[in-house]
Amino acid sequence: MKNYSRQREEIIKVIESLYSHPTAEEIYMIVKAKDPSVSRSTVYRNLGLLAQNNIINKITMLDRPDRYDYIRKEKQDHNHAICIKCGKVFDFEYDFEYEKLKKIISEQTGVEISKKGIAIEGICDSCKNK
Numbered sequence: 001m002k003n004y005s006r007q008r009e010e011i012i013k014v015i016e017s018l019y020s021h022p023t024a025e026e027i028y029m030i031v032k033a034k035d036p037s038v039s040r041s042t043v044y045r046n047l048g049l050l051a052q053n054n055i056i057n058k059i060t061m062l063d064r065p066d067r068y069d070y071i072r073k074e075k076q077d078h079n080h081a082i083c084i085k086c087g088k089v090f091d092f093e094y095d096f097e098y099e100k101l102k103k104i105i106s107e108q109t110g111v112e113i114s115k116k117g118i119a120i121e122g123i124c125d126s127c128k129n130k
Contacts, residue, residue, distance in 0.1 A: 007031070008050070011031055012056070024044055024066065025065065047068060055070075059082075079092050079094060
């Protein structure tokens with residue numbers, strides 16, 4: 001991204017410091033506490049730019065707010081397990097044969113895969129124990 005923005009840097013720092021895959025609103029609340037002048041629209045707009053420029057990963061949730069993940073060099077290719085009860089997102093690593101998987105998916109659906117990573121849904125331990 002061409003233009004430096006102090007607020008954008010703060011947004012990146014917040015996402016990078018959290019491993020909880022926060023929502024846009026959670027990010028906004030943390031940034032707002034540090035910089036009361038930041039607006040909700042600034043945070044949301046910058047999240048879009050950061051995701052578009054592959055600095056963060058937007059995890060699209062079907063029935064809940066989207067979540068965000070900082071793209072760490074050491075864990076660039078990782079997958080997500082999503083709890084269908086509470087919406088928490090967990091990282092997991094597994095060595096899928098992506099090229100083979102992409103080919104199978106493309107043959108069966110006609111969809112060309114543009115992003116590496118798998119999202120699997122289930123129920124987390126906390127929700128199972130409630």
